[in-house]
Amino acid sequence: MDKDFIARGMQRCSTGKFLLWLFPWVALLIFGVYSAALCLIKGLNQTNMDNRFAFGAWIFLDLTVIALGAGAFFTGFLLYILKMKELKAVINSAVVIGFVCYSGAVVVLAVDVGQPLRAWFTFWYPNVHSMLTEVTFCISCYLMVLLIEYIPIVLKNRKLREIPSMLVFEHELHKLIYVLAAVGTFLSFFHQGSLGGLYGVLRGRPFAFREHLGIWPSTFFLFILSAAAVGPSFILLTTWLVEKISRKKLVPPEALRLLGRVSGMLLSVYVLLKCVDTLIWMNRTSMVRGFVPAQYYAFEPFGEWVLFAELVLFGIVPAAILLVPKLREKTGWLVSAAAMACCGVALNRFVQTIQTMALPTLSFDKFLMYTPSWQEIGAFLMVVAYGVLVYSFSFRYFELFPQERQLRIESAAAKPQHETAVGGR
Amino acid sequence: MLPWNYGFHFTTGPIIFMGIFYTVLVIVATTVISAVLRSRRAMREHHTEHIRWHSEFDDLTTPARLCRYALTGEMPGRICPNGFDCRHCDVRAHLVAKLPEAQPAEAVVVVAGMAFPTDRLYHRGHTWVKQEADGTVTVGVDEVAKLILGAPDKIDLPHVGRQLRLNGVAWSVSKGRTTARVLAPLDGKVVAHGGPADNWRLRIRPTDADMSHLLTANEIRPWVTREIQRLHVALAAVGVQTEPGQQHRPDIAANHPDADLDAVCAHMFLHR
C-alpha cells in the first residue's frame, strides 16, 4: 500500500486520484520521449533550426529554466549562509525544483547537441577561454551538488527512515549541508554568470556584445543578478501553485512574503543596472562597432516594445509591487508580481537568444525568423512532464514543506469545535 | 583536464580553471565521504536512537516542544533546545537552585477524570517511571496513552537484556490499523517484562541514576492539561471532534476505527 510511504499526519489524495493526475503527464512524457528520440535517431534535421538560427527554442527555454531554478541555490544561500530561518519552510521544495530544472535542462542540451556522446570531450579537452566550458563544468558540478542535496529529502521518507543506516546517513549529511549550500552558491554564481557571458562575449554579434569588466562581459553579472532575483519569485509562484492544486496550506504566509521582498530588492537592483548597461551598450559598445542600436528594433516583431516590456512592464512594475509592504500582504498582488518577474527573465533570455540570432550582421543578409518544429516543442514538453512527475512524487512521498503538519494542526485548532465529526478522510 | 591531455598549457587560465574545478570536486567528495564515515561511526557506537530522536524532535510541532517551565508558566513560550533532556540544561540548573521544589500536595493528581499518582515520575512521551526498592524501576504507560489506545491488540516489548536509550523507541503498540511507538523514558537495561495482567509493565535497571529530565508531581497538572488540548487539536485535524465542553470517551482508537490515528499517535507519542 502506498499509504505506508506517506508521512504520518500528511493528507494526500487516494492512490487512484494520484494515478489519474499522473496519467496526462505520463502521456506527455511519452510523446516528448518520442520527439526527442526522433531528434537523436534521425538527427537535428527534425528541428527547424538552421545554419543561421543555430540556437533556437531549446537554448532559450534552457536558459529560462535554469534562471528559474536558481531559487534552489539562492534559497539555500539565504537559509544556510545568511540564516533566514523562515525559508526552512520552502527549502526542500526549492531543492527539488532546482534539481528538476537543472536535470531537465541538461537532458534538453543532450538532445540539442549534434553529437551527445562526445559531451565528455569538453571535460577532457576544455577550452578555458570559452564561456560554454565554464557553463558545462559548473552545471554538471552543480547538478551533482543538487543530487546530493536531494538525498536527505528522499531518505526522510517514512519507510526509508526506518532503516537505521539511512536515518543516520541522512542526519550526518544534513549536518554538512551548509558546505554543499556554499559550494552550490559558488557554482551557481559562476554558471548563471557564464550563461550570460555566453552572449556578452560574442563580438561577432553586436546586438549581444557588451562591455567587459575584467574577463567577463556585463551580461555575466546581469544574469547572476536576474537569476538570483527571479529564483525566489519562482519558488513563491510554485509554492502558491502547489497550495492551490493540493488545496492545502503548506507554508506560513511570512515565508512567501519574505521571498517576495528578497525578490523585489534584487529585481530593482537588477533593473537599475540593466538600464545603465543598456544605455552604455546603445551609446558606446554598439556604436563603436558601426551598428546603430535603433536598427536592432527596426524589424518586426522585435520593435522597441521588447525593450519596454523587459525593463518596465516585467522589471520596474513587479519590483515596485514587491517592495511595497501593503501590496505584498495581498496574495493576488504578490503572486502576480512574482509571475511578472519570471516573465521578465524569460523575455530577457528570449531576446538574448532569439533576437540575437534573428538579426543580420552582414548588410546584404536578411532578418530571419524561425518557428520551432513540433519535435522541438515535444522534446521540451518531455522535460516539463518529467519535472511535474518528479515533483508530484516528491510532494506525495517526501516532506517538501516541513511546516505543513504544523499548519494543519494549527488550522484544526483554529476551527470552530462544533463541526460535525467526520471519519478519517 | 589533465596536464598530458591535448591542448593543455601550463598557463594561468587553465591552472586557475582546473584548480577551481578540482577544489570543488574535493570539497564535495570530502563532504559526502565524511558524512559516510560519521554515520558508520554513529552506527558502531549505537547512536541510532539518539539521532532518530533528535531528528524527529526538530520536526515536532511547536506546542509539542515546549520547555517544562513553559508548561508551568515560569518561562512562557520557551521551546526546549535540548530534546527534553534536562540533565545538562543550564536553565533548569539555574531555576532549580532558585526555586526549591515544593512538596507534592496530593497523592494522586486527577486531570479530566484521569488519575496520575505522584509516587512516580512522568516522561513527555506518556510513560511513567517508578523507583523500586531493589534499584530497578518499573516503566508503564500513563492514562493519556490509555485514553487513546485503550487495550492494545498487540505489543512488541523489548526482549530481556536489551539496552534501552533515553527517547529511543522502547516498544510499539498496535491497535486496529494504528501503530504507536513508545519512547524509553530513561537509559537502562530491560530486566523483566510483564504480560497483559500487569499492563505490560517493564522492569528496567537504569544505567544513569539522574532522572531530572522526568516530570515531577507539581508539573503533572499543567502538562496533562496541555496534552489534552494537543490531543483535541490532533483529533480535530483528522476529523474526530467532540461537542463543546465534552471529553473524548476512553479508547478513542476503538471508538473511531476509520480515523487516521497514526497521525494522532505520532503527535502525542512524539515521533513521526
Place this chain on the structure above:
Amino acid sequence: MISENKGNKKARYGMSIDVDRCTGCGGCMVACASENNVAPANPGANDRKGLTWIRVFKVDNGQEYPNKRSVFVPMMCQQCGEETPCYLACPQQAVDVDPSTGIVGQMPERCLGCRYCMAACPYHARYFNWWDPVWPAGMEKTMNPDVAPRMRGVVEKCNFCHGRWHAARQKAAASGNRVLDPADYVPACVEACPTGAIRFGDLSDASTEVARNSKTPDSFRMLEKLGTEPKIYYMSKRQWVKEIAEAPKLTPQKEPARG
C-alpha cells in the same frame, strides 16, 4: 594537430576577392564542394540548412531600374586573426588557429555539435551537418581521398583547402624544402575562378599579389569595425560596393521576415 613549423617564417594566408570581376558563375562553390567532399544536398535541405563552405551572395544597390546595380560577393570563412570568435567560443578545442599559417582550422572529429561557434560567427560562414552525408551510388568514386568526409551533427567550414596544404607540405618535404612552393598550395576556389577574381597567398610576404591587393585603397574587409581582423580582402572601385561591408543600414524592412 597544430603543425609546429619551427624555424620557419610564419605565414599568414589570406585572400583577395575582386568583386568587380566576379560574374557570380558559382564555379568556386562547385569546386569547393568537390574538393572538400561536401555531399550533395539532402532533399530536405533549403538555403538555410544546406552545406556550402563558400556562398556567393547577390547584392544590389537598393535602387530601382535604371539605376539598379548588382555585385556578386563570395562569402566564406573570413579567417579572423584577432580574438577569433569561433575559436574563443568552442568549449572543447575543436577550433584552432594555426600559428604557422594563420588558418582557422575546424576539427569535425572533436566537434560536439553545440553550434556555439555558429552563433559567434559574424559572417555566418559556418555550416552544420543537419543530415548524414550521402553520395548517390557511383558518385563516391569521385570523392577526394585527401579530405575526410564529415559526419552528421558536426560543424564544418572553409579551411583554405587544408588537404592541399598538407599535400604541398609533403611535396616540399620530399624535395628537402622546409618552405612550400606557393604554386603548390592554391585553394580549389582560386583555381576554379574563371575571371581570376579570387587571389590567394601569404599576406605577410609583401611580394605576393594578395599582400599588394590588401593595401590598395580599393580593398576592404567585411565588418572591419568588429575588430576580428579577417584575412579575406574584398576589392571594388565602386563606393556603394565598399559600403556593403558596413553594418546593415537603418532602413525599415521592405519585405516581411522569412519564417
